[in-house]
Amino acid sequence: MPAPAHVAPAPPTLTEAERDLARWDDDGGPAFEPRPGPQDTHWLRIAAALGERLPELAEREDVIVTCATGTRSGAPAAFYPRTAQLEIDAGLFAPLNPATIDPTRVGDEENYPVAWGAFTHEAAHARHSAWATPAPLRGTALDAAAQLLEESRAEHAHLHRRPGDRRFLRAAVHTLVMADFTHETPTDRWQAAAAAGLILARRDAGILDPDETGPLEHIVTKILGQGLLQTLARIWTAAHTTADEDGHTMLAHAAAWCQALGADPKGPEPAPDPTEGPGQLAEAIGKVVGAVAANEAAQAAAQARVETARTARTRERAAQAAHARQAAQTAEKVFAPGARPFTPSSQRDKDRRATSPVTGTRTPTQAEKAAAGQLARALRAAAYRERTVTVTASAVPPGRLNMRGALARDAQKTAGAIPTAQPWLRTRRSQGPTPPLRVGIAVDVSGSMRAAAAPIASAAWIVAKAAALTDPDSRSATIAYRRSLTAITAPGRAPTRVTEFDADGGGHSLAETIDALTAGLDLTTPGAGRLLVIASDGYYRPEEAIPAAERIAALLAAGCAVLWLAFASDPRPLPGTTLLELTHPAQAAAAIAKAATAALATPNP
Known part of the structure; x- marks a missing residue:
């Protein structure tokens, strides 16, 4: 049978060469100690580091670890119970450079699993x-x-x-x-x-x-x-x-x-x-x-x-x-009070200074007010939740008596058993919470939207006003975007007048606009009916469309509906959005109401 020479009471006896090098204390001089080379210095360091790690493996701190090329026992690793010594052959760490080995760093053992396995085996002997x-x-x-x-x-x-x-x-x-x-x-x-x-x-x-x-x-x-x-x-x-x-x-x-x-x-x-x-x-x-x-x-x-x-x-x-x-x-x-148009770093041009597209405000027309009221009623209906009905049974009133349960209870009493039947049924009806709305409105005011500037301004006011009328906790915000972003209404501020603007700028910072609306209105947070409305023709460069599409996909994944309003023919909505082609702002009320109803009826993820 192969002898497991790695477990012996004490290390092997000294060789003749080792005896010649040994010195007794009474010789008058120190024992001979050869000067270690660069490699030996590393193995001494590694041995000391293994000694520091051994207590976590063997649950004892009295074991001395040595690591050198070859072992005295001839085995890859060995433990000597009588002298509490553990030796391991440096060759087990090959082909690693010893300068890169640091056992004191937890996880470093993953780089030399064979050597650490042999070390663990000897630690098992040291402990058990x-x-x-x-x-x-x-x-x-x-x-x-x-x-x-x-x-x-x-x-x-x-x-x-x-x-x-x-x-x-x-x-x-x-x-x-x-x-x-x-x-x-x-x-x-x-x-x-x-x-x-x-x-x-x-x-x-x-x-x-x-x-x-x-x-x-x-x-x-x-x-x-x-x-x-x-x-x-x-x-x-x-x-x-x-x-x-x-x-x-x-x-x-x-x-x-x-x-x-x-x-x-x-x-x-x-x-x-x-x-x-x-x-x-x-x-x-x-x-x-x-x-x-x-x-x-x-x-x-x-x-x-x-x-x-x-x-x-x-x-x-x-x-x-x-x-x-x-x-x-x-x-x-x-959305800071009095803020100037904000230009994202991706759209900044040192030769141009961002200007506001807003030209003024006006009083909303009766048709716009009617459309906002109609949309508000539709949004409230969409947000309505049916009352929940809960039926509970009990052994005593109040409630409605169930005769089968009463007879079962009487039978249990007659038989001398502990009555467990509960003949009284009580019905409770409770109103579920009505979720508020979070509506973000992004208005494209680039040059290609010049012809649709007036109807889009009207539609934006209708949507924002309707959201404010639905619930005190509902919030909306509107941003006009081209190369720069301009806040038309800030979150929590209901618009009283229709903001008019010129569509004569260049560029489309829709991705940054969606970021601002998402952060300002918490469009990714469940607990509210969330809706993003984008009014644009969709004629964007790839570097503008791709990041915007990524933001839209993230909103859809978070349970926020995204509507795309277009007032011109041949629109190019981004993927995932629900396209609403309109010819008049008043049409937006019914179309948006239908889309919002579907959004509110869909459970949040």
């Missing part, structure tokens, strides 16, 4: 291997079996404390097992049992998956037989439940292991049988290691996709938050 084989029995078959069973037992106990370390233990399986099995290892019963105790026991400990260990289980079953393999499985399963300090029970499990395999517990470990063909166990274990690596790679790829998606969502939320702040700043500049 609290027993030792008595000195007279060391080197016997009993000792070899006990140390074998301790491998999966320590990892099983470690996973109960730190289940997140499973992926590191899996990554180090080939380091912890494959070195003990080569193509020269014979496929006799003792070696097959050792392979089962190191691999299949880790499956039952929750470290490996059944689909990964199938090739080895097939070979071991052929060598040992189903019955013997089941006997060994019962032994390692019992070992997994053995307490850390219960060395007596662990030795009993080891004795049962030797008995099942026909080996003398107090004799030496059975020698390999040269008559058995070599290589089968190593080949099967290699398949197990390959399956583990493939599964870990697939898991890592899936995790990478999840992390990429999470990062994308984080960036998207950050971008949305930044956009919301920018929109709030735009709204503040546009």
